[in-house]
Amino acid sequence: MTALRKRAITVSALVPATALLLAGCGGGPGRGSAAEPSGGGPSTGTSAKAAAGDAAVPEATTFTTVEGAPADDGRDATDGLVVRPAKPLPVLDRPGGHRVATLPTEQLGGPTWVPVVESSGDWRRVLLPSRPNRASGWISAAGLRTARSPYLVTVELGERRLTLRRSGRTVGRWRVAIGEAATPTPAGRTFVMAQLAPDGKKLVLPLGAHSDTLDTFGGGPGTVALHGWHDPAVFGRAVTHGCVRVPDDALRKLSRVPLGTLVLIND
Numbered sequence: 001m002t003a004l005r006k007r008a009i010t011v012s013a014l015v016p017a018t019a020l021l022l023a024g025c026g027g028g029p030g031r032g033s034a035a036e037p038s039g040g041g042p043s044t045g046t047s048a049k050a051a052a053g054d055a056a057v058p059e060a061t062t063f064t065t066v067e068g069a070p071a072d073d074g075r076d077a078t079d080g081l082v083v084r085p086a087k088p089l090p091v092l093d094r095p096g097g098h099r100v101a102t103l104p105t106e107q108l109g110g111p112t113w114v115p116v117v118e119s120s121g122d123w124r125r126v127l128l129p130s131r132p133n134r135a136s137g138w139i140s141a142a143g144l145r146t147a148r149s150p151y152l153v154t155v156e157l158g159e160r161r162l163t164l165r166r167s168g169r170t171v172g173r174w175r176v177a178i179g180e181a182a183t184p185t186p187a188g189r190t191f192v193m194a195q196l197a198p199d200g201k202k203l204v205l206p207l208g209a210h211s212d213t214l215d216t217f218g219g220g221p222g223t224v225a226l227h228g229w230h231d232p233a234v235f236g237r238a239v240t241h242g243c244v245r246v247p248d249d250a251l252r253k254l255s256r257v258p259l260g261t262l263v264l265i266n267d
Contacts, residue, residue: 060091060101060128060137062108062193062206062223068093068100069135072127074117074189075264080148081116082191082260083124083139091137095123101130103139108194108206113147113260115191127191129208131221134188149261153192153226153254155244156266157185160236162226162246164253172253177234177245179211185224185242185265186212192226192261202228203255207263211242226254226263 058064070093084105091101105112107129117136118125124144128135150167157178164171179185190209197203204227211222222242229235229245246254 057091057099057101058130059088059104060130060135061104062129062208062210063221064101065131066091066101066128066135066137068098069128069130069132069137070094070125071132072117072125072134072136072189075266077152077264078115078117078262080150080152080262082113082147082149082258083116083126083141084111084113084145084147084260085139086143086145089139089143091128091139092123093137095120095138097138100137101128103128103137108196110194110259113258114208115149115189115260115262117189127189127208129191129193131210133186133190133209133212147258147260149258151257151261153257153261153263154266155185155263157187158267160238162244162250164250164257172250174247174250175236176247176250177229177236177240178238179240179242180238183211183213183241184238185240185244186210187265187267190224190263190265192257192259192263193223194259195255203251205254205257209265214241217241227251 058066060066085103089103090099091103093100114126116124116126122141123138124141125136125138128137152165154163160176160178162176163173186209190207192205193208194206195203204225206223206225209224214222216222225243226246228248228251234245
């Protein structure tokens with residue numbers, strides 16, 4: 001069992017990607033499609049392919065869609081087990097089944113950590129950061145780095161409230177802003193995919209979930225995130241394009257949450 005680490009990304013090459021990820025959440029530019037982000041790393045996400053016999057499958061990232069991935073219908077917390085691939089791993093639709101994707105070692109410039117939601121022998125079913133929402137897949141346990149996150153993030157959409165727990169004890173509970181009716185925050189199990197702090201600004205926590213109604217946010221992939229907001233009047237309201245806006249105190253505490261930590265978004 002390895003120590004779980006988190007990583008805040010401040011690399012300037014990721015700033016355009018961050019802006020595109022959140023363009024729709026901040027009430028900024030648009031709902032329409034635009035060019036995919038340019039620059040390094042994540043910009044090649046939708047075109048990245050990995051050979052799987054005679055077929056080509058996508059990398060499982062926030063920029064891709066994984067066809068044939070089993071849907072996660074769970075609503076409960078896990079035991080906190082999270083895993084990281086030491087090298088790119090095949091993602092299968094069932095233990096020993098067909099390859100549907102490749103799980104890379106990095107997500108948005110940081111290490112890939114994903115939560116385990118089911119185990120079967122030497123196989124682990126993990127949540128994926130790709131579309132469609134609640135996509136999951138099976139990976140071999142061989143060679144995985146493992147850890148346990150003591151944290152659990154719960155968002156109650158009806159109450160417009162976020163609760164952070166550590167080892168079962170409540171660390172904090174806050175009123176938050178969620179997606180408006182036309183662009184709702186998607187319900188289901190997801191996870192903290194990355195930590196981004198462009199230009200040293202406030203932390204943004206992209207999740208392994210996407211808008212169900214917008215294909216893009218200003219040209220980005222429509223990734224849902226937890227992030228702060230300058231106007232406290234929004235908290236308790238449904239006003240975003242799908243992201244969850246949180247108070248500064250919540251953001252400070254969420255900054256301690258390791259990558260791969262489970263996030264439950266309940267109706």
